Amino acid sequence: MEWMLLPLRRYARFSGRARPKEYWMFALFLILAAIVISIVETMLGLNVTQRWVDHGPWWVDAGYRTQAGPLTGLFVLAMFIPQLAVSVRRLHDTDRSGWWLLLILLPLIGGIILLVFFIMSGTRGANRFGPDPIEVGEPELIRRS
Secondary structure (H helix, E strand, O other): OHHHHHHHHHOOOOOOOOOOHHHHHHHHHHHHHHHHHHHHHHHHOOOEEEEEEEEEOOOEEEEEEEOOOHHHHHHHHHHHHHHHHHHHHHHHHOOOOHHHHHHHOOHHHHHHHHHHHHHOOOOOOOEEOOOOOHHHHHHHHEEEE
């Protein structure tokens, strides 16, 4: 649980490095929180669900479209800066500048490249962005934040 919330304690810290464990545990936290918020919004009737039916000459297609409610919007807004900061620190761990995040603007290929960067292990030893978080040690890393 500490690793999930560590990026929230480092809310807008863009300097330094983030281990893969810190990044992926925060991603898991975001997914779990989004699921819980979605369930709460559905129970409270805050989201909008539309049923649609499309009739063509030879087929009928139907489905549901759900738009998120205000709680999801507030959550996304609150988590934007920590997600951005932990992503920049994760790129720093692979000895890349945070400007590499702009690859997300390239459809499909940019997201795949960033996914590979986030999965890669960090550079061993100190790099231009700071000391290796593994060498510093997990307990020390959590205490310093």
